[in-house]
Amino acid sequence: GENVEQHPSTLSVQEGDSAVIKCTYSDSASNYFPWYKQELGKGPQLIIDIRSNVGEKKDQRIAVTLNKTAKHFSLHITETQPEDSAVYFCAASLPMDSSYKLIFGSGTRLLVRP
Amino acid sequence: NAGVMQNPRHLVRRRGQEARLRCSPMKGHSHVYWYRQLPEEGLKFMVYLQKENIIDESGMPKERFSAEFPKEGPSILRIQQVVRGDSAAYFCASSLRDGNTEAFFGQGTRLTVV
Numbered sequence: 502g503e504n505v506e507q508h509p510s511t512l513s514v515q516e517g518d519s520a521v522i523k524c525t526y527s528d529s530a531s532n533y534f535p536w537y538k539q540e541l542g543k544g545p546q547l548i549i550d551i552r553s554n555v556g557e558k559k560d561q562r563i564a565v566t567l568n569k570t571a572k573h574f575s576l577h578i579t580e581t582q583p584e585d586s587a588v589y590f591c592a593a594s595l596p597m598d599s600s601y602k603l604i605f606g607s608g609t610r611l612l613v614r615p
Numbered sequence: 616n617a618g619v620m621q622n623p624r625h626l627v628r629r630r631g632q633e634a635r636l637r638c639s640p641m642k643g644h645s646h647v648y649w650y651r652q653l654p655e656e657g658l659k660f661m662v663y664l665q666k667e668n669i670i671d672e673s674g675m676p677k678e679r680f681s682a683e684f685p686k687e688g689p690s691i692l693r694i695q696q697v698v699r700g701d702s703a704a705y706f707c708a709s710s711l712r713d714g715n716t717e718a719f720f721g722q723g724t725r726l727t728v729v
Binding site for chain 1: 619621648650656657658659660663671674706708710716717718719720721722723
């Protein structure tokens with residue numbers, strides 16, 4: 502089955518700097534890659550997603566890149582702010598047998614220092 | 616449009632009791648997913664349901680766990696004879712349709728077994 506690896510597990514950056522979180526997946530048939538932000542005590546919130554027919558997608562300070570050949574995708578946050586501090590999860594979706602379950606990475610705890 | 620609603624937010628059960636977790640999907644969504652999150656870990660897929668149908672329960676433990684999504688009312692995740700190891704946050708997500716569409720998560724139910 503699909504396996505998603507996420508790095509780093511923790512990331513500390515100075516406010517205003519950029520943050521990059523990387524994920525790799527194992528099954529080349531995966532075709533949907535969302536990123537979620539989870540704040541303490543809350544549910545995951547979708548912040549951006551990308552599909553396998555696109556190499557890059559950007560939404561204001563957030564961008565995601567996908568390299569299908571290497572089977573990895575990355576989240577880029579520019580001009581970080583303290584409110585960006587949270588746990589970020591990448592995920593991959595493998596369409597098999599009518600199930601589109603998400604396989605999550607283990608998460609990256611991002612701390613933005615003021 | 617209210618988001619995914621889960622209740623209760625917190626649930627404490629003694630070993631051997633039953634736990635019932637409820638999830639009302641977003642309006643118009645007919646696809647429901649349940650995920651479990653252990654402390655400091657990512658989310659693990661449990662089950663995918665459509666109205667009155669279990670589509671994929673490959674992530675559900677074979678015993679004590681069951682899920683339903685009736686024609687009317689919320690989706691229910693039931694855990695019978697709970698044990699300490701069942702303590703976790705249980706998240707429900709809903710989507711408008713299958714096929715790698717956006718999945719929106721609820722706030723979760725934090726189950727503590729004492």
